[in-house]
Amino acid sequence: xxxxxxxxxxxxxxxxxxxxxxxxxxxxxxxxxxxxxxxxxxxxxxxxxxxxxxxxxxxxxxxxxxxxxxxxxxxxxxxxxxxxxxxxxxxxxxxxxxxxxxxxxxxxxxxxxxxxxxxxxxxxxxxxxxxxxxxxxxxxxxxxxxxxxxxxxxxxxxxxxxxxxxxxxxxxxxxxxxxxxxxxxxxxxxxxxx
Numbered sequence: 001x002x003x004x005x006x007x008x009x010x011x012x013x014x015x016x017x018x019x020x021x022x023x024x025x026x027x028x029x030x031x032x033x034x035x036x037x038x039x040x041x042x043x044x045x046x047x048x049x050x051x052x053x054x055x056x057x058x059x060x061x062x063x064x065x066x067x068x069x070x071x072x073x074x075x076x077x078x079x080x081x082x083x084x085x086x087x088x089x090x091x092x093x094x095x096x097x098x099x100x101x102x103x104x105x106x107x108x109x110x111x112x113x114x115x116x117x118x119x120x121x122x123x124x125x126x127x128x129x130x131x132x133x134x135x136x137x138x139x140x141x142x143x144x145x146x147x148x149x150x151x152x153x154x155x156x157x158x159x160x161x162x163x164x165x166x167x168x169x170x171x172x173x174x175x176x177x178x179x180x181x182x183x184x185x186x187x188x189x190x191x192x193x194x
Contacts, residue, residue: 058121079140
């Protein structure tokens with residue numbers, strides 16, 4: 001059974017890399033077959049269709065993100081520290097190329113051409129992340145560490161859009177430092193005293 005899990009994990013890992021390089025329509029099972037070194041029929045055994053594969057990838061991505069956030073909250077109780085850690089996480093991922101772009105942000109840009117099953121999972125990721133950011137901003141405002149100019153929900157959406165926009169800018173300019181150049185002024189705005 002361990003081999004099934006390993007093969008499945010290899011397929012998902014490969015699909016994630018190919019997805020980040022070329023988007024949903026930028027790869028096929030034939031591409032995965034070449035990289036992983038298995039037949040296309042073996043991939044279909046694990047994931048009967050590309051929709052199943054990408055939906056599973058997004059579900060695992062969201063679960064990993066939620067687990068990572070929960071772990072960060074156990075280590076860092078301060079809302080300002082949590083925002084800084086979240087930004088720092090993405091900055092490190094972009095810098096060392098372990099996760100240079102959010103899978104769900106990339107897929108969100110392709111929603112008009114995605115199967116509905118994948119769209120539902122991408123939207124679930126955004127709702128989860130937005131809810132977490134809203135709670136962080138609410139706590140930070142109550143504790144006095146964060147200054148909000150709008151509702152916590154609206155500020156969470158601005159922050160989320162800024163994170164993803166900063167990723168896009170870093171990618172577009174081919175400059176990993178662009179992420180921090182966009183995000184740190186956003187953090188400064190939220191932590192400044194009026």
